[in-house]
Structure formats: C-alpha cells, structure tokens
Amino acid sequence: MTKTTEPRLYCLEVSYPAAALIDRSGEEILDPNWVPDTFTPTEQVPAFYWPKTDRIYRSRSAATDRAALLRRYGCTVTILECTPAWENIPTANARRRRERTAATIRHSIDSVFTDRDQLEEEQA
Structure with missing residues (x-):
C-alpha cells in the first residue's frame, strides 16, 4: 500500500x-x-x-x-x-491576472462611492 x-x-x-x-x-x-x-x-x-x-x-x-x-x-x-497548492505557470499567471483585474474593479467601485459620499457631504 x-x-x-x-x-x-x-x-x-x-x-x-x-x-x-x-x-x-x-x-x-x-x-x-x-x-x-x-x-x-x-x-x-x-x-x-x-x-x-x-x-x-x-x-x-x-x-x-x-x-x-x-x-x-x-x-x-x-x-x-x-500545504502548497501546486499549479502550472500558465494557470498561475491567469489566476493572478484575474485577481489583479478584480482588485482594480473593486478599487474603482470604492473610488466612485467615496467620491459620491464626499459630494453628498459637500451639498449638505
């Protein structure tokens, strides 16, 4: 065995x-x-x-x-x-690219809401 x-x-x-x-x-x-x-x-x-x-x-x-x-x-x-998760290089590169894209989108969304909140505070 x-x-x-x-x-x-x-x-x-x-x-x-x-x-x-x-x-x-x-x-x-x-x-x-x-x-x-x-x-x-x-x-x-x-x-x-x-x-x-x-x-x-x-x-x-x-x-x-x-x-x-x-x-x-x-x-x-x-x-x-x-316990490492082994993956081949093309798969790892694609995963990192997806993660970077998702982080960029999250950052953009956060920036829009922050700008909106600041604008609302200024108008109040």
Missing part, C-alpha cells in the same frame, strides 16, 4: 528577547554585540551570531531543530505549516 500525503512546508515566526534589541532611530534592531547567557563558544563556533530565521523548511524536524536553538537563545518561536 502506498502512502500519499500532501507536501508540507514550514517556516518560523520569531520574537527576539527584549535585551537583544536596540532602538535605532525609532526602529528596533538586533544588537550586534549582544550574546545570550546560554551561548558557549567552541572551536567550530567561536563567536555568537543569530541563526537565519527566514528559511522555508521541507521537514518539520528541521524547523523544530532551528526553533529549539532560537528558544535556547531566549526567543519566542512559533512553527508555521502550510
């Missing part, structure tokens, strides 16, 4: 510890000099650096391993899962 499953992809939603963030011109960025208490330098990794968090993982175990590492450094991590 062959087991068929939908392909799944995983990514991470990461919140960094407050102590690791600095305010630079009103924007919070990671402090390049911050090192978590749980980091121990080794010969292979002599200095601390933040692991990448923008990857797409093909296995739950890889996403879980990266999440565990980030949690060890004080992050709050949520693993997100999706």
Whole structure:
C-alpha cells in the first residue's frame, strides 16, 4: 500500500528577547554585540551570531531543530505549516491576472462611492 500525503512546508515566526534589541532611530534592531547567557563558544563556533530565521523548511524536524536553538537563545518561536497548492505557470499567471483585474474593479467601485459620499457631504 502506498502512502500519499500532501507536501508540507514550514517556516518560523520569531520574537527576539527584549535585551537583544536596540532602538535605532525609532526602529528596533538586533544588537550586534549582544550574546545570550546560554551561548558557549567552541572551536567550530567561536563567536555568537543569530541563526537565519527566514528559511522555508521541507521537514518539520528541521524547523523544530532551528526553533529549539532560537528558544535556547531566549526567543519566542512559533512553527508555521502550510500545504502548497501546486499549479502550472500558465494557470498561475491567469489566476493572478484575474485577481489583479478584480482588485482594480473593486478599487474603482470604492473610488466612485467615496467620491459620491464626499459630494453628498459637500451639498449638505
């Protein structure tokens, strides 16, 4: 018996510890000099650096391993899962074209009603 499953992809939603963030011109960025208490330098990794968090993982175990590492450094991590809908390029292009057309029509209709409402307010 062959087991068929939908392909799944995983990514991470990461919140960094407050102590690791600095305010630079009103924007919070990671402090390049911050090192978590749980980091121990080794010969292979002599200095601390933040692991990448923008990857797409093909296995739950890889996403879980990266999440565990980030949690060890004080992050709050949520693993997100999706099942992609595969479609051929011509079909995908046609779908996107329909979506853009529908969005343009909605925007035009919204503009007409907004203009009408403003005109009614001015006449009142």
